[in-house]
Amino acid sequence: MTSPTDLETPAALIDMRIVDLNIARTQSFLDKAGLASRPHIKTHKLPFLAQKQIEAGATGITCQKVSEAEVMADVGIEDIFITYNILGEQKLARLHALSQRCKLSVVADNRTVVDGLSRVFSGGVSLDVLVECDTGHGRCGVQSPGDALTLAQAINEAPGLRFGGLMTYPAPDTMNQVETWLGQAKNLIGEAGIGCSVVSMGGTPNLERAAEVPSATEYRAGTYIYNDRSLIERGACRIADCALTVQATVVSRPTAERAIIDAGSKVLTSDLLGMEGYGFIPAAPEASIVALSEEHGTVNLNGSNWNPIIGDRVAIIPNHVCVVSNMLDEVHLQLSDGTIETHPVAARGCVL
Amino acid sequence: MTSPTDLETPAALIDMRIVDLNIARTQSFLDKAGLASRPHIKTHKLPFLAQKQIEAGATGITCQKVSEAEVMADVGIEDIFITYNILGEQKLARLHALSQRCKLSVVADNRTVVDGLSRVFSGGVSLDVLVECDTGHGRCGVQSPGDALTLAQAINEAPGLRFGGLMTYPAPDTMNQVETWLGQAKNLIGEAGIGCSVVSMGGTPNLERAAEVPSATEYRAGTYIYNDRSLIERGACRIADCALTVQATVVSRPTAERAIIDAGSKVLTSDLLGMEGYGFIPAAPEASIVALSEEHGTVNLNGSNWNPIIGDRVAIIPNHVCVVSNMLDEVHLQLSDGTIETHPVAARGCVL
Numbered sequence: 188m189t190s191p192t193d194l195e196t197p198a199a200l201i202d203m204r205i206v207d208l209n210i211a212r213t214q215s216f217l218d219k220a221g222l223a224s225r226p227h228i229k230t231h232k233l234p235f236l237a238q239k240q241i242e243a244g245a246t247g248i249t250c251q252k253v254s255e256a257e258v259m260a261d262v263g264i265e266d267i268f269i270t271y272n273i274l275g276e277q278k279l280a281r282l283h284a285l286s287q288r289c290k291l292s293v294v295a296d297n298r299t300v301v302d303g304l305s306r307v308f309s310g311g312v313s314l315d316v317l318v319e320c321d322t323g324h325g326r327c328g329v330q331s332p333g334d335a336l337t338l339a340q341a342i343n344e345a346p347g348l349r350f351g352g353l354m355t356y357p358a359p360d361t362m363n364q365v366e367t368w369l370g371q372a373k374n375l376i377g378e379a380g381i382g383c384s385v386v387s388m389g390g391t392p393n394l395e396r397a398a399e400v401p402s403a404t405e406y407r408a409g410t411y412i413y414n415d416r417s418l419i420e421r422g423a424c425r426i427a428d429c430a431l432t433v434q435a436t437v438v439s440r441p442t443a444e445r446a447i448i449d450a451g452s453k454v455l456t457s458d459l460l461g462m463e464g465y466g467f468i469p470a471a472p473e474a475s476i477v478a479l480s481e482e483h484g485t486v487n488l489n490g491s492n493w494n495p496i497i498g499d500r501v502a503i504i505p506n507h508v509c510v511v512s513n514m515l516d517e518v519h520l521q522l523s524d525g526t527i528e529t530h531p532v533a534a535r536g537c538v539l
Numbered sequence: 540m541t542s543p544t545d546l547e548t549p550a551a552l553i554d555m556r557i558v559d560l561n562i563a564r565t566q567s568f569l570d571k572a573g574l575a576s577r578p579h580i581k582t583h584k585l586p587f588l589a590q591k592q593i594e595a596g597a598t599g600i601t602c603q604k605v606s607e608a609e610v611m612a613d614v615g616i617e618d619i620f621i622t623y624n625i626l627g628e629q630k631l632a633r634l635h636a637l638s639q640r641c642k643l644s645v646v647a648d649n650r651t652v653v654d655g656l657s658r659v660f661s662g663g664v665s666l667d668v669l670v671e672c673d674t675g676h677g678r679c680g681v682q683s684p685g686d687a688l689t690l691a692q693a694i695n696e697a698p699g700l701r702f703g704g705l706m707t708y709p710a711p712d713t714m715n716q717v718e719t720w721l722g723q724a725k726n727l728i729g730e731a732g733i734g735c736s737v738v739s740m741g742g743t744p745n746l747e748r749a750a751e752v753p754s755a756t757e758y759r760a761g762t763y764i765y766n767d768r769s770l771i772e773r774g775a776c777r778i779a780d781c782a783l784t785v786q787a788t789v790v791s792r793p794t795a796e797r798a799i800i801d802a803g804s805k806v807l808t809s810d811l812l813g814m815e816g817y818g819f820i821p822a823a824p825e826a827s828i829v830a831l832s833e834e835h836g837t838v839n840l841n842g843s844n845w846n847p848i849i850g851d852r853v854a855i856i857p858n859h860v861c862v863v864s865n866m867l868d869e870v871h872l873q874l875s876d877g878t879i880e881t882h883p884v885a886a887r888g889c890v891l
Contacts, residue, residue, distance in 0.1 A: 457809040
């Protein structure tokens with residue numbers, strides 16, 4: 188296949204020149220900042236892109252689920268950090284099996300998770316467990332530096348486990364608060380005679396301000412590899428830095444102001460991330476994707492010069508690109524010579 | 540596997556007793572109303588449930604995409620209506636191939652679609668094409684009864700095509716308007732000497748008011764087979780009528796008022812359908828799923844008596860059940876004897 192217009196729509200098209208630039212730029216930025224790079228693969232879910240990130244200098248990768256890590260280990264990725272509280276006999280058994288074939292680390296924010304991990308790992312090589320810290324995001328994580336110390340001690344005392352450091356997913360624009368929190372926790376842990384070699388933070392939205400958290404040693408960014416509308420809106424990237432577009436076809440023009448496209452929530456998802464509309468059309472910036480049903484997108488053309496006819500193709504930058512990768516069995520890569528290659532999204536749908 | 544608590548979470552669990560009741564109740568209702576039943580398979584995406592619906596009396600099924608219809612034809616479903624404007628050479632070729640192995644009908648709301656269909660079908664047996672009518676929903680569809688007549692004539696004049704009737708997806712609570720619209724179109728088409736044997740309407744939210752559209756001959760309902768929170772909120776079903784629940788595990792209890800579950804937008808999706816919160820927890824009706832990230836659900840326990848410990852299981856009725864079916868590679872059926880059977884979601888991700 189030689190042209191994006193040959194693709195049956197809806198489809199995700201990935202411009203590999205932009206991907207390569209995004210990987211190189213971010214790796215170079217983190218190198219200069221003295222931070223290890225451990226990209227989150229949830230954005231692409233493609234083993235060969237994880238390999239590219241490692242070839243560019245990443246020390247390893249981040250996964251959210253055991254089943255994602257299994258897919259990545261299958262292609263020989265050697266160093267995987269799973270940033271999730273792992274519970275349940277089946278998942279723990281899978282985690283243990285996985286630990287036989289790569290360097291693995293995980294997180295915990297409570298004793299129940301620590302106890303479960305210890306039960307499974309007490310017989311062999313120690314598993315590195317980082318303490319997840321809620322530095323303001325309000326999701327998982329211990330609630331104070333003192334709690335981080337307590338859990339670090341519990342990890343070090345648990346058979347089969349080793350305290351691996353601190354991990355946080357910061358809320359945007361809270362770098363001062365994050366540094367205060369992590370700095371205090373690191374000090375408390377050091378004063379207790381425990382080593383804390385890794386302090387892992389993350390998130391593409393915070394990337395440019397990473398230097399404001401000098402306690403950090405490692406950065407987990409995911410979305411930077413493709414970028415998306417939410418990052419354009421934050422000023423974290425330009426339209427030209429967005430590597431993945433959803434290719435759609437205009438299937439109906441019921442009225443002068445309404446166009447219907449064949450990309451609905453089954454491709455773009457309902458994620459708004461605080462914005463209005465369900466994606467951005469660079470070729471028609473005034474047009475607004477005002478509603479989605481599963482297979483239809485409703486575009487309001489009011490105020491736009493775009494006046495498509497039925498059958499016209501349109502490229503959309505999605506609000507949130509990570510979730511789009513999860514909707515499609517395959518994606519199409521546009522290589523630097525213009526040719527198109529189709530790849531299965533190997534780690535799609537890995538919720539376990 | 541003998542118990543839902545053996546399921547690795549997150550997972551979709553389907554109570555087959557409720558499914559059977561929902562199918563029987565809806566078929567009986569439509570039989571009494573004198574309406575043919577043509578269930579939309581987008582809700583379950585499972586061939587064996589389509590077969591069950593036909594065994595219960597449905598005349599055929601509805602699909603939104605050619606690729607969904609292919610999956611259903613693979614198990615011998617004989618009568619398939621694709622309610623989508625089909626465009627593009629690849630899709631038209633697939634549609635033509637599909638027409639060799641089942642009774643197929645499609646819709647059109649414009650001349651471009653009619654011309655494309657005619658180009659592919661002009662050589663053989665005629666394809667039934669219904670005119671999609673925008674009776675107030677504001678998505679696809681011709682805009683007036685006069686436009687419906689014009690397109691019906693164009694279909695009948697197009698080689699290889701035959702006008703098959705009218706199709707609409709009504710907006711909720713607009714039955715009067717829908718009947719006026721369809722009645723006028725039917726009259727105009729009749730006066731022009733064209734037969735209009737099928738008038739197809741749909742939507743579980745409108746089901747109980749189907750009799751208010753006497754022009755209709757056929758009903759396409761989808762969600763009724765599982766039901767969901769949006770239908771509870773509309774008063775269209777009871778909690779006990781909801782067949783699919785998302786099974787999740789509490790993975791973190793960062794604070795007294797916050798629980799984190801392992802069902803995020805990768806299972807529940809971000810669909811709100813006008814409601815607050817991302818699902819309903821029958822065992823803790825005052826608890827609210829206030830935020831989702833991809834793999835985490837944040838539950839606010841403020842005002843709830845539910846005080847789960849880490850590792851506790853919880854069942855969630857999703858806001859919108861059709862989209863949940865699309866997120867998972869497999870679902871688990873709880874049979875009437877309590878045993879669990881796992882089925883692949885064969886028509887998941889069929890966006891083409």
